[in-house]
Amino acid sequence: xxxxxLDLGLQNSVIAAAGRGGVDVILNGNSxxxxxxxxxxxxxxxxxxxxxxxxxxxKFKTTIKYMKRLVGLAFDDPRAKKEMExxxxxxxxxxxxxxxxxxxxxxxxxxxEDKILPVEQVLGMMVHHMGMVAAKKAAEESGIRGAxxxxxxxPQDWVIAIPPYYTDAQRRAVxxxxxxxxxxxxxxxMHENTATxxxxxxxxxxxxxFTKENPTNVMFIDMGASAYTVTIAVFxxxxxxxxxxxxxxxxGGRDFDQAIANWLADKFxxxxxxxxxxxxxxxxxxxxxxxxxxxxxxxxxxxxxxxxASINLECLMDDLDFNVxxxxxxxxxxCTPLLAKLEGPVQKCLEExxxxxxxxxxxxxxxxxxxxxxxxxxxxxxxxxxxxxxxxNADESVARGAALQSAILSPRFKVLPYDIEEFQPxxxxxxxxxxxxxxxxxxxxxEGDADGAELPANSVTMFPRGLNFPVVRRVTLxxxxxxxxTSSYDPSALNHGLQPGATMDIASWVIKASxxxxxxxxxxxxxxxxxxxxxxxxxxxxEIDEEEGDNKDEEMKDEAGEKKKKTxxxxxxxxxxxxxxxxKDEINKFFEMEVxxxxxxxxVQETSDMRNELESYIYDMRDKIMSESxxxxxxxxxxxxxxxxxxxEVENWLYADGFDATKSTYASKLEELKKLGxxxxxxxxxxxxxxxxxxxxxxNVEKFKKWLADAQGNxxxxxxxxxxxxxxxxKCDEVSGWMYDKLDEQSSLPPHVDPAFTVADVNAKSKExxxxxxxxxxxxxxxxxxxxxKPAEEEKAPEEPxxxxxxxxxxxxxxxxxx
Numbered sequence: 001x002x003x004x005x006l007d008l009g010l011q012n013s014v015i016a017a018a019g020r021g022g023v024d025v026i027l028n029g030n031s032x033x034x035x036x037x038x039x040x041x042x043x044x045x046x047x048x049x050x051x052x053x054x055x056x057x058x059k060f061k062t063t064i065k066y067m068k069r070l071v072g073l074a075f076d077d078p079r080a081k082k083e084m085e086x087x088x089x090x091x092x093x094x095x096x097x098x099x100x101x102x103x104x105x106x107x108x109x110x111x112x113e114d115k116i117l118p119v120e121q122v123l124g125m126m127v128h129h130m131g132m133v134a135a136k137k138a139a140e141e142s143g144i145r146g147a148x149x150x151x152x153x154x155p156q157d158w159v160i161a162i163p164p165y166y167t168d169a170q171r172r173a174v175x176x177x178x179x180x181x182x183x184x185x186x187x188x189x190m191h192e193n194t195a196t197x198x199x200x201x202x203x204x205x206x207x208x209x210f211t212k213e214n215p216t217n218v219m220f221i222d223m224g225a226s227a228y229t230v231t232i233a234v235f236x237x238x239x240x241x242x243x244x245x246x247x248x249x250x251x252g253g254r255d256f257d258q259a260i261a262n263w264l265a266d267k268f269x270x271x272x273x274x275x276x277x278x279x280x281x282x283x284x285x286x287x288x289x290x291x292x293x294x295x296x297x298x299x300x301x302x303x304x305x306x307x308x309a310s311i312n313l314e315c316l317m318d319d320l321d322f323n324v325x326x327x328x329x330x331x332x333x334x335c336t337p338l339l340a341k342l343e344g345p346v347q348k349c350l351e352e353x354x355x356x357x358x359x360x361x362x363x364x365x366x367x368x369x370x371x372x373x374x375x376x377x378x379x380x381x382x383x384x385x386x387x388x389x390x391x392x393n394a395d396e397s398v399a400r401g402a403a404l405q406s407a408i409l410s411p412r413f414k415v416l417p418y419d420i421e422e423f424q425p426x427x428x429x430x431x432x433x434x435x436x437x438x439x440x441x442x443x444x445x446x447e448g449d450a451d452g453a454e455l456p457a458n459s460v461t462m463f464p465r466g467l468n469f470p471v472v473r474r475v476t477l478x479x480x481x482x483x484x485x486t487s488s489y490d491p492s493a494l495n496h497g498l499q500p501g502a503t504m505d506i507a508s509w510v511i512k513a514s515x516x517x518x519x520x521x522x523x524x525x526x527x528x529x530x531x532x533x534x535x536x537x538x539x540x541x542x543e544i545d546e547e548e549g550d551n552k553d554e555e556m557k558d559e560a561g562e563k564k565k566k567t568x569x570x571x572x573x574x575x576x577x578x579x580x581x582x583x584k585d586e587i588n589k590f591f592e593m594e595v596x597x598x599x600x601x602x603x604v605q606e607t608s609d610m611r612n613e614l615e616s617y618i619y620d621m622r623d624k625i626m627s628e629s630x631x632x633x634x635x636x637x638x639x640x641x642x643x644x645x646x647x648x649e650v651e652n653w654l655y656a657d658g659f660d661a662t663k664s665t666y667a668s669k670l671e672e673l674k675k676l677g678x679x680x681x682x683x684x685x686x687x688x689x690x691x692x693x694x695x696x697x698x699x700n701v702e703k704f705k706k707w708l709a710d711a712q713g714n715x716x717x718x719x720x721x722x723x724x725x726x727x728x729x730x731k732c733d734e735v736s737g738w739m740y741d742k743l744d745e746q747s748s749l750p751p752h753v754d755p756a757f758t759v760a761d762v763n764a765k766s767k768e769x770x771x772x773x774x775x776x777x778x779x780x781x782x783x784x785x786x787x788x789x790k791p792a793e794e795e796k797a798p799e800e801p802x803x804x805x806x807x808x809x810x811x812x813x814x815x816x817x818x819x
Contacts, residue, residue, distance in 0.1 A: 003410045004134055004155040005195070005402025006127065008162075010068050010225040010254070013037045013048070014399040015130045017155070018407035023199075023400045028133050034395060035133065038065045039125050041108040041115070044604035045597060047129040057288045060088040062108050067123040069226060072166070072173030074101040074580060078501035088284040094118055097586055100579040101503070103173075111600050120582070121590050124177030131155055131183060147602070156185045159406040161398045163227055164191040164425050165249050165497050167489075168506045169580040171532050176582050180590045187409045189530040193231040193245055194422060195401030196220050196366055200392060201233070201240045202404055202418060210235045216361045217243075219349065221379060221388075222398075223369040226252035230345040232353040232360075238416070242423035244352035244466075246345035247497055251338060253298070253369035259334040260294035260326065261287060264311065268322050277318055286317045301328050302371045332374045339378045346382050352466075357383045364389045366397045424467040426498055427490035428506065428533060430475060430525060431459040433483050461490050462525055469527040472536050478518040485509050485523055487533050503579055511538045511574045521572065538572040607663040611654075614670045618651050621677050634683040636752045643676040679754070686755045690746075693762040694739065700766050701736050704728060704773045711777075719781050728773045735769045 004026075007014045012034040016025045025033050028049055035048040040055055041062045056063045066087055073080040075093040084091045084104075093102035094116060104119045135153035144150065162174060171189055178186050197220055201210075210216050216235040222228070228251040234241040265280045265287070280286045293311050300309040306328060313322045332339075350356060357363075363379075365388045370376065376388055393400075405420075407413045462473050477483075487506040489498055498504075513521050524536040543565045582590070624630035625640055632640070650669050658665070708728055711717040745756040 002155050003157045003403070003406045003412055004131075005159045005190075005399050005404070005406050006130055006161065007192070007195075007396075007398040007402060008068060008123070008127065008130075008160060009037055010066060010227075010252070011037060012225075012395070013126060013130055014396055015134055016396065016399040016403040017134060018403045018410075018413065023403045023407075025396050025399060026134050026137050029136065035130065036065075037068070037126055038063055039067075039122050039129075040064075041110040043111055044601045045110070045125065047126060048133070057285060057292070060284055060288055061090065062110075064089055064106050064108070064119075064122050066226075067119050067126065068163075070104050070119045071123050071177065072120070072170030072580060073104060074503055075104050076101065077503060079499055080104055088288060091119075092116060096581070097583050098577060098581065100577075100581075103580050110597065115593075117593075118582070118590065120173045120177035121180045121594065122177075123174065124179075124181035124183065125594075127160070127178055127183055128154075128181040154183075157406050157410040157412065158183065158186045159188045159190050159195075159402040159409065160186060161192045161195045161402045162189045163247070163249065164193055164229060164245050164423075165227070165247050166531075167426070167498070167502065168428075168531070168533055169503060169578070171530050172578070172581055175530070176587060179587055181594055182591070187406060187529075190402055190405055191242075191245070191422070191531075192398045193220055193222060193229050194240075194242055194420065195399075195405065196222060196364075196392070196397045197231060197233040197240055197242065197401070198404055198418070198420065199397050199401035200364060201235050204235065205237060205418075208237075210237050212236050215241075217353075217355055217359050219346075219360050219363045219383075221346075221363065221365045221370065222367040223365075223375065224252055224367040225254050225369070226250075228252060228342070228345065230349045232349050232355065239419040239421075241421040243355075244349045245423050245425055246348040246352070247425075248341055248345055249497065249499075251341050253295075253367075253372075254291075255338055256298055256335055256369065256372065257291050257294040259338065260297055260331065261290040263326070263330075263334055264290050264294065264313075264322075264324065267324055268316065268320075271322070272318075272320055275318060275320065280317055283317065289313060289316060297326050297331075298372070301326070301331050302373055304373050328373075335374070339374065342375070342378055343382045346379070357385060360385075362389045364392055366392050366394050368394055370394060421468045422531075424463055424465060424469055424527070424531070426493040426496060427461055427465045428463040428487055428493075428527070429459050429490045430462040430523075431486045431488070432475075432477055433458070433485075462487065463527050463533070464490075465492070465496055467527075469531060470529045472524055472526045474522055474524045476520055476522045476541070479511075479513045479521045480518045481515045482510055482512050483521075485511060485525075487525065505579050506533050507535075507576055507578045509535050509538075509574045509576050511572055513540055513572055522569075535574060535576060538574055540570040540572055542568045542570070544568050603663065607666065610663045610666040610670070611659075611661075614650070614666045614673075615654065617670060617673060617677075618647055618654070621673070621681075622647050625677070625680065631680050631684050633751045634687065635680040639676070639680060639752070643673075643680070646673060646676055683751065683754065686759055687751065689759045690755070690762075693759045694743070697735070697739055697762050697766045700769055701732055701739075704769065704777070705732050707773075707777055708732070720776060720779055724776045724779075728776055731769055731772045735765050738765060 003018045005016050005018070005023075007016075014025060014033060014035070016023050027033060028035055030049055032049060036051055036056075038047065038051040038056060040046040040051045040059060041064070042059065046055070051063060056065070066083065069083045070080060070087075070091070073083075075091075090107040092105050092107050094105035095102045105116045106119055106122060108115050108117065131154040132150070134155050135150050138153045139145070139150045144153065158178075160174065160178070162171065166174075166189075174189060175186060178184070197218070200218065200220070204210060204216075218233050218235065220229075220231045220233065222231075227247060227249045229245065229247040231245045232243045234243055262281070268280055269276060280290070290313075293313055297309040297311050300306060308325050308327045309331075311322075311324050311326060316322045360383075363383060363385060365376065365379070370388075371394065379388060380386065404418075407415050408418055460475065462475070463469070463471070475485075486508040489502075489504045489506065493504075494500060509523075511521065511523065513519065520541040522539045522541055524538070526534050526536040528534060544567075545565060621631070622644070625632055625635060625643055635643070650673060653669070658669070708725065711720065712725065739762075742757040742761075749756060
């Protein structure tokens with residue numbers, strides 16, 4: 001599970017893994033797919049489904065949620081102020097070493113002291129927790145144990161889904177949060193709506209449902225807990241194009257919950273107006289109970305045909321119980337203002353894509369809040385369609401699409417390429433520090449201003465709305481010495497979802513050009529795969545004469561007879577400043593804090609495990625020793641009395657003074673009990689394992705005895721010496737005699753006495769026998785001697801007559817002088 005996609009939702013998070021068989025949503029330890037996006041701080045941290053039951057209500061001041069809506073915002077941002085009014089925990093400003101407006105931090109009480117944590121770090125904690133969910137599942141499948149070994153299985157390649165309305169600062173904040181907790185393998189931050197479209201497109205593409213001649217238009221409507229997004233995507237074989245994306249980041253399921261909760265608070269106040277100590281809407285704990293009840297009522301009333309929901313609240317406030325019925329018609333009437341907000345993004349999308357609802361092949365709805373009956377009914381009225389498609393899992397489509405993108409980007413997978421054309425939602429402009437001439441004279445190499453916005457002469461819309469990214473664009477200026485270039489959101493971004501009062505600045509670069517005469521400087525700015533704006537490069541351009549060629553008698557000239565020029569490029573340095581960005585030193589400081597909290601979590605968990613082990617031993621051994629059918633028969637009365645006395649003493653300590661003891665103290669108490677209970681357990685374990693060990697030894701002896709009886713006189717074993725047979729006979733007799741002697745000795749002992757021999761002794765005897773007799777029994781026959789075949793006699797060649805010698809002896813040759 002090294003390649004995953006993560007949907008980090010406002011209320012619940014989902015993680016999916018890409019594998020050879022496709023994409024699977026990973027189940028947590030309780031076999032659930034949804035993991036509450038919450039982090040609780042106490043003696044240690046609890047995350048996800050560990051924060052269950054009444055914890056979010058009873059410990060609301062230290063249970064952090066809704067991080068997704070606060071990350072990357074300035075403390076005084078209007079969006080942040082609106083959000084901080086909804087959360088029950090304490091938010092405080094936290095400054096940056098690089099200056100700029102303060103960010104948002106949360107104040108929690110952890111391990112006996114107050115801590116100030118940037119909200120990005122808390123978001124990162126949840127990402128790391130989801131990584132551990134995947135790691136534990138992988139460990140379970142592969143049989144790996146141990147906390148340290150499981151941590152090594154945390155996914156290495158991630159794609160994290162983010163809302164399309166996230167600003168540059170919010171995107172950077174998500175990456176900073178991951179870096180703080182040690183998650184460094186984020187391949188991409190992907191828009192949630194694009195991830196959904198990718199999950200839809202790839203599986204439809206596999207079925208060959210798209211054609212290049214007639215591209216397929218599909219509208220995706222996603223309403224989650226806090227936001228509403230409408231997207232139109234065009235599909236071709238192997239390709240996805242996002243044509244338009246519009247959203248309302250303040251319309252989601254929690255707004256429907258809030259409408260019911262406010263109605264309940266009013267009904268409660270009306271019923272008990274003379275008995276209440278204050279307004280229930282001002283009591284965080286009361287409102288949390290009401291919101292919880294409202295969500296349950298919403299889910300009850302969402303299916304078609306349900307007419308009413310019963311709401312029962314015990315001890316809601318001032319020890320007063322409250323029961324009321326909410327009808328479906330009342331519920332719809334409460335939500336009428338919310339339903340009116342559905343049409344805007346739909347119509348904007350259709351206009352921007354230059355389509356009508358008739359041009360859409362399907363309207364897919366995803367997100368938990370699209371299950372609300374009258375929401376679906378209203379959407380069908382707006383689009384004038386008879387039905388909405390629900391072929392995708394409403395809760396899992398984003399995570400599945402992100403996992404597919406992770407597999408496409410990861411070098412660990414080989415998958416068919418799939419082209420994605422993204423959609424830049426908020427136009428971004430570039431400004432420089434002087435107003436000289438017109439953009440054309442300055443050599444600006446970008447498209448015209450987006451939406452016809454009137455910009456100053458020293459600025460240009462660098463990344464207009466709808467632009468695909470990643471992309472690099474550039475502007476060429478004439479400058480000398482240091483000068484600054486600034487990127488910020490174009491004013492027209494306010495027409496496309498950027499809220500008034502939001503931080504408009506993205507980054508500022510001070511570029512160090514050469515002093516003296518002005519020269520051309522080319523500034524390359526990149527919007528990367530995460531939608532983040534960075535400086536790609538800055539170069540000074542100088543025209544110089546072309547060097548002479550090899551033929552020095554002839555100058556190189558162009559067609560006009562002029563000497564050729566070439567451009568010399570010199571890379572320039574720059575200093576960047578960004579609002580709301582953490583420095584490397586600050587991230588390292590937060591990381592050290594994270595490691596310390598992780599160690600505390602480990603100590604608390606190990607202490608809890610040891611306490612549970614001690615508690616289990618107390619109850620388990622007490623029952624077993626008192627029972628003759630378990631351990632009672634293996635202990636005498638004196639041992640029973642001694643153990644029961646110590647057991648009762650440790651039990652009283654555990655529930656009186658020992659509940660908050662250390663791990664080592666629990667281990668020491670457990671060791672004291674095991675000194676008394678261990679011998680009893682040992683006798684019982686030996687008695688239980690003894691029959692099978694003896695049986696195995698008997699079978700081993702019989703095996704070798706049978707072989708000895710069959711082997712003698714058998715030609716197949718003629719190569720085994722008589723001395724070796726004698727050794728085997730003697731060893732079998734020795735082991736067999738030892739076994740029967742020990743069995744006789746054991747039979748005379750009562751169960752509560754230590755055994756005459758152990759199972760280990762039996763296994764050792766069996767091993768001795770095997771080590772001696774086994775090699776002899778399997779001794780290979782000697783190889784027959786190698787007989788070399790005689791080569792066939794070669795035919796004798798006819799002997800040549802010896803040369804004739806009139807003077808010398810036979811065989812001497814005559815020397816002949818050549819003329």
